[in-house]
Amino acid sequence: MLGVELEPQFKDPIRATSLQDFWGHRWNLRVSDILRPTIYNPVKTVSTRIIGRRWASLPAVLATFFTSGLMHELMYFHMTRENPTWEITRFFILQGIFIDIEIILKKKLVATGKLELPEFSSLLMAASSDPWIKEYNEAVKIADDINGMISERISLPASGPETQRHASAIRRKITILGTRLDGLQSLLSRPTGKPLTEKEMNRRKDMVANLRSKVSQMASAFNMSNSANRDSLLGPETKPDAMSRTVGLDNSGLVGLQRQIMKEQDEGLEKLEETVISTKHIALAVNEELDLHTRLIDDLDEHVDVTDSRLRRVQKNLAILNKRTKGGCSCMCMLLAVIGIVILVVVIYILIKYL
Numbered sequence: 001m002l003g004v005e006l007e008p009q010f011k012d013p014i015r016a017t018s019l020q021d022f023w024g025h026r027w028n029l030r031v032s033d034i035l036r037p038t039i040y041n042p043v044k045t046v047s048t049r050i051i052g053r054r055w056a057s058l059p060a061v062l063a064t065f066f067t068s069g070l071m072h073e074l075m076y077f078h079m080t081r082e083n084p085t086w087e088i089t090r091f092f093i094l095q096g097i098f099i100d101i102e103i104i105l106k107k108k109l110v111a112t113g114k115l116e117l118p119e120f121s122s123l124l125m126a127a128s129s130d131p132w133i134k135e136y137n138e139a140v141k142i143a144d145d146i147n148g149m150i151s152e153r154i155s156l157p158a159s160g161p162e163t164q165r166h167a168s169a170i171r172r173k174i175t176i177l178g179t180r181l182d183g184l185q186s187l188l189s190r191p192t193g194k195p196l197t198e199k200e201m202n203r204r205k206d207m208v209a210n211l212r213s214k215v216s217q218m219a220s221a222f223n224m225s226n227s228a229n230r231d232s233l234l235g236p237e238t239k240p241d242a243m244s245r246t247v248g249l250d251n252s253g254l255v256g257l258q259r260q261i262m263k264e265q266d267e268g269l270e271k272l273e274e275t276v277i278s279t280k281h282i283a284l285a286v287n288e289e290l291d292l293h294t295r296l297i298d299d300l301d302e303h304v305d306v307t308d309s310r311l312r313r314v315q316k317n318l319a320i321l322n323k324r325t326k327g328g329c330s331c332m333c334m335l336l337a338v339i340g341i342v343i344l345v346v347v348i349y350i351l352i353k354y355l
Contacts, residue, residue, distance in 0.1 A: 019099050023065075031068070040064045054107070058100045058348055065096030078317055097344060104351050132187050132204065139180040139211060146173050146218050159274065161281035168282075170222055177215055184208050 009029060016022035024032060044060035051059075069089030077084055149170050156163045188204055196204070 018102060019095065020102055023095065023099065035064050035068060039067045055348075055352060057103060061099050061103070062093070062096040062344060065092040065099075068092050074318075074321075078314065078321070093340070093344075097347070100348060101351065104348070132184065135180065135184055135187070136204075136207060136211075139177060139184065142173055142177045142180065143211060143214055143218070146170060146177065146215075149173070150218060150222055159278055161278055161285065164278055164282045165285060167222075174215065174219055174222070181208060181212050181215065 011026045011029060013022060013026045016026050040060045040063075043063045044056045047056035047059045066089070069092035072088045072092070073084040073086065076082075076088070149166065153163075153166060153170075156166060184204075185208055188201065188208070
């Protein structure tokens with residue numbers, strides 16, 4: 001509504017194909033963007049020097065989920081002021097262990113050809129992850145909307161504010177669709193993902209060409225409809241020769257012709273008045289829309305200020321909590337954490353050695 005496209009917080013979690021895909025690419029993307037450069041990448045860099053590049057992601061994943069669990073415990077403590085039960089931390093550590101097992105299985109089995117995905121599932125996964133296919137499906141959906149809106153014009157009056165708003169919406173969607181098609185064409189000329197075969201490239205070009213042809217047909221139909229509405233409003237555009245109408249008329253005939261012309265002009269002015277009133281209604285509707293956008297922007301600014309004040313308060317409470325807990329960690333918690341990490345390392349080592 002505001003014309004600003006926000007980055008999504010989630011990306012179709014229901015379409016996740018694995019735990020790794022769910023946590024890394026679909027769920028709570030902003031947290032993933034924060035933890036990846038601050039925890040995952042540094043731990044992976046250090047692990048690469050110790051255990052090699054192939055298995056460096058295992059401790060990095062575990063450290064990332066352990067940090068995420070601690071962050072959740074800290075947030076719940078801040079909200080409830082109750083001692084943590086460490087259930088959330090254990091949950092996230094388990095998720096990290098499962099993802100490590102998934103990574104090991106993929107590298108051990110998929111790489112050796114012992115585990116292969118069905119071709120149909122692979123195609124579905126590729127289609128769901130291909131940005132070009134997703135963009136094309138959105139363009140097809142917009143084209144279907146335009147086609148339906150053009151069909152709905154039959155039930156609308158020839159003129160009026162509602163008809164004008166409907167026509168403006170159709171023009172806007174046609175413009176958006178044209179921009180989408182240009183974007184699809186540019187993606188084909190500069191592919192960013194996996195290289196496409198020549199057959200697939202030609203197929204996609206034909207898909208874009210067919211959709212562009214369909215858009216041209218809809219635009220032509222829309223323009224013809226607009227022309228018909230104009231003729232019904234103002235009549236066909238004819239320019240009869242004024243001198244030819246006065247041939248053979250006497251003075252009374254000229255007076256009658258003059259009165260007829262004035263009557264036609266009055267009718268034309270009445271129709272023009274209707275058009276002006278319709279334009280006025282459209283301008284009022286645009287003004288109301290602008291007022292709504294202004295109120296939304298003001299509300300957004302207010303929410304940003306409130307969120308900023310809350311963040312400052314949380315930072316202040318975190319600083320106080322850090323001073324209170326600094327140096328006061330329980331020895332038992334530290335001992336349990338060390339034992340848990342040792343057990344996890346042993347489990348991962350056994351999986352690497354025997355799988």
